[in-house]
Amino acid sequence: MARVVYLDCFSGISGDMLLGACLDAGLPFAELKTALGSLAVSGYEIRAQKVLRCGLAATKFDVIERGREVEAGAAVGHGHSHEGERVHAHALGSLPHEHGHGDDQARRHAHPHAHRGLREIEQLIDGCALPAAGRTRAKTLVRRLAETEAAIHRMAVDEVHLHEVGAIDSIVDIVGAVFALDWLRAERIVCSPLNVGSGTVRTSHGILPVPAPATLRLLADAPIYSRGPSAELVTPTGALIATAYAGSYGPMPALSVRQVGYGAGTRDHAESPNVLRLVIGQSADRAELDRVLMLECEIDDMNPQIYGVVMDRLYAAGALDVYYVPVQMKKNRPGTLLTVIAPPDRREALSAIIFGETTTIGMRSHEVERECLPRETVTVETPLGPVRFKVARRGGHVVNAAPEFEDCARLAAVHGRTMKDVQALAIQCFGGRVGQSDGRTE
Secondary structure (H helix, E strand, O other), X not given: OOEEEEEEOEOEEOHHHHHHXXXXXXXXXXXXXXXXXXXXXXXXXXXXXXXXXOOEEEEEEEEEEOOEEEOOOOOOOOOOXXXXXXXXXXXXXXXXXXXXXXXXXXXXXXXXOOOEOHHHHHHHHHOOOOOHHHHHHHHHHHHHHHHHHHHHHOOOHHXXXXXXXXXXXXXXXXXXXXXXXXXXXXXXXXEOOEEOEOOEEEEOOXXXXXXXXXXXXHOXXXXXXXXXXXXXXXXXXXXXXXXXXXXXXXXXXXXXXXXXXXXXXXXXXXXXXXXXXXXXXXXXXXXXXXXXXXXXXXEOOOOOOHHHHHXXXXXXXXXXXXXXEEXXXXXXXXXXXXXXXXXXXXXXXXXXXXXHHOOOOOOEEEEEEEXXXXXXXXXXXXXXEEEEEEEEEEOOEEEEEEEOHHHHHHHXXXXXXXXXXXXXXXXXXXXXXXXXXXXXXX
């Protein structure tokens, strides 16, 4: 069974919330501090403490700068606001903006952020105690953030001076997250749809709707929704980490829970706990689930010769399955139900084909879970020749094995045998190759 980590982002996610959740789930604080190396010294220290959020116990992770609390997970992109504000006057005289993971009464103080370029940040990361692969990944994450900022402001990546990414608290978030998620030894990381919050945020570019531009760009292709307090619940750092590590998105997969950790944001919402829930477990003995898109429409006035063309074009555009079912429609007209199953990201291309190639003027769509058994193709030698089998397993045991039709048809034609005889012979030969102990082919 695989070790699975589930990020439950019902109240968003930020870098400090992730580190707090990992610490709450068992990550030793001393090991995190050692991994950060020089990032946790030189005028800075890190702290973790137990807090309550809406009555729920959680761990709050902070970076402390010379006696002044600086929220780990503070803004990591120019002009972005985070839930609960702190106002900083920028060293180069730019307008103040608000960020942080605090509450409406959060302290506001003015101090300059260092403006650092990518090379300087990479040098700081090279000074931490992560292994080489971890340092490389942390630098890749920072570069992705810089590329996001560069795209938003229409400038070259090398021209982006990340005065907020360069802040030590944000670098601690990124480096700490790389170490923490590696320490968890997850074989699979699943993330829930992300609650981005609601309302607007005040930035140096004016008042913007939640989520702010960098956060929204980083969340491309991830499922998001808006609910709850008027605050920015997903920070750029949180969006960066979640999208970099999540192998899939959706509801909690079937698993046996081993540990649960809660990482606290600063604000204590009245409506629900302001925490990131991290669930660690072993995957249940079942096939993997994924999400697929179903498109459906009924047709009762189209030349039936066109149906074959439609099917071919839908498959060419990425459909996983296309099928037709006869139905009885309005006015007792016989019609055809067209159903297309496809990856969710193929919606627009497939919809264009359906509306362009058929006579329908309306279509339904919804996402569903799909369970697929692990499968492989094995070749079995028979007295008539080789036959390929499609073999499906569940829990390591063979639950279905089907000979390829084309192989059986070819052998039947060559040897003058019936299809039934060839298929029966192939199945008999395959049965002799199934291991008695674990059901796996030899």
